Amino acid sequence: MQARRQDKHVCGGMIKDKHSLKGKLVGFYTPWCGYCKKLEPVWYEVGVELRSSGSPVRVGKMDATAYSGMASEFGVRGYPTIKLLKGDLAYNYKGPRTKDDIVEFANRVAGPAVRALPSKQMFEHMMKRHDVLFVYVGGESTLKEKYNDVASELIVYTYFFSASEEVLPESMSLPELPAVIVFKDGAYFTYDEYEDGSLSSWVNKERFQGYLQIDGFTLYELGETGGALIQRVAKEYREHFNSDFQFGHMDGNDYINSLIMGEVTVPSVIILNTSNEQYFLPGEPIETMEQLVQFISSVLNGSAQAYGGDGIIQRIKRVAFDARSTIMSVFRSSPLLGCFLFGLPLGVISLMCYGICTAESDDGSDDIDALKREGLTDEEEEEEEESSGLFHVMCDTLSCC
Structure with a gap:
């Protein structure tokens, strides 16, 4: 106890x-x-x-x-x-x-929204522990206040640190202080208020690595023709595409199949707009970096055709596709189980419909007879009863013979 x-x-x-x-x-x-x-x-x-x-x-x-x-x-x-x-x-x-x-x-x-890095050893230790590291460098400033506010808001996603310039590697050269720096992908990038917009938006964009494995949780917060090809574009064309695209790869095609309501070949390249569930597919197989850059640029300039979306019709179609896929997967894996799960309810519903239709038919004939009787006069009703009795007598006589 x-x-x-x-x-x-x-x-x-x-x-x-x-x-x-x-x-x-x-x-x-x-x-x-x-x-x-x-x-x-x-x-x-x-x-x-x-x-x-x-x-x-x-x-x-x-x-x-x-x-x-x-x-x-x-x-x-x-x-x-x-x-x-x-x-x-x-x-x-x-x-x-x-x-x-x-x-x-x-x-x-x-813990605290912003953690201090007091020494080079601590900085190096954190660099080994974290794939993405945000660091504020400098003294008291308006930028520091904004950084603290963003850290309080986005600490659910990543860590935030502060350090003096002496803690950073000697090879680093900062254009000015104070500064907000993100270390990732073997490099570092400095926040520029005029080019990058709000600090919160910049942090939200930079908290991902340049190239990462994508799963359902990553898509919620935000294909391999050769992962190396996409990784090269993500790194070499960072200045062109980083502000608008997140690069990554996904194992399997179940999610994409559900999105496009079809079967996508593996490996494939697809550009997905997670805000409205629109997607873009290349018109031809992508085999070179130039083809991939051209495809991404066509999406960026609006010349590529967009598919899908999150409209009500698309949602209904997607639900129907997912339901059909689920049913087919059940029948493929276990036909007997599929017949039991879906055949039994259909049989019960069919019997209920048959019973309802039969009951309505019987009630209708009774109502017609009642209406006919209401329309007869007393004499006609007596004649009907006599003829009915005569009919029964004739039936009895025939059965005796």
């Missing part, structure tokens, strides 16, 4: 009031949610890991059906929803639901 009480304390208990949410990593769930049940063992491991590592973050959970008002107040729309409550701010977690990713998110957001 002692062990059970300790484990419950480690994982955090049920949260029942708003005050107990402060400073916690909270999982909003519903008892009927299958994804919530799947997350439960991971959630337990997250609680154990955070407590054993000495993290100040404590883990809790809230039944959104029992406390729907509080869940609505925090903007919970789907389940499970994970939020870290820090002061008056609620940071929403949107990454993979694994122990390591959730723990890393909790430790990152719970």
Whole structure:
């Protein structure tokens, strides 16, 4: 019993009031949610890991059906929803639901929005740990205030650091101070307010590597004819395309097939506009870097034909395509299971329709007979009864013979 009480304390208990949410990593769930049940063992491991590592973050959970008002107040729309409550701010977690990713998110957001790099050794250590590193260099300034605000907003995605110029590599030469620098892809790039626009937009764009593996989570926040070819374009044409495109590769073609409602060949190159689900396909196979650059440029200047979109008709077509694909995959993997899952409901519905139609037909004939009777006079009704009785007598006589 002692062990059970300790484990419950480690994982955090049920949260029942708003005050107990402060400073916690909270999982909003519903008892009927299958994804919530799947997350439960991971959630337990997250609680154990955070407590054993000495993290100040404590883990809790809230039944959104029992406390729907509080869940609505925090903007919970789907389940499970994970939020870290820090002061008056609620940071929403949107990454993979694994122990390591959730723990890393909790430790990152719970700490200071901007972390100091006091030495060259610390700077080099962070360079090894992070593929993308944002650093503010300089003293107090308006740019530093903006940087702190952006860090408070976007710390859910990446770390933010500050350092003095002496901490940076001696080979670096900054045109002016203060400056915001991003280190990635073996190089560094400096923020320019006049060319790059708002600092928040620039950070949002630069927090990805120049070339990365794309999955469902990466697409939510934002093909190989030879990965090296696309990587070369991403690096050599950075100044031309970086502000408008994110380069990457995707394993498999299931997502793209669903998007274009067809079968895309592998390997292929496709340009996807994640804001409206439009996509662009090259008119001919791309085999050289010049062809790839020309294709990207045609999309950029508007001469390439756009397909798809997020209109209501496209959404209906996509739902129908996904449903058909699901049914076909079930029949291909297990024909008997497919017949049972889809044949049984269709059979039941057919029997119900037949029963309804038959019942209506019988009721209709009864109503017609009643109307005929209402239209008869008393004498006609007596004659009908006599003829009916005579008919029965004749039937009885014939059966006796």
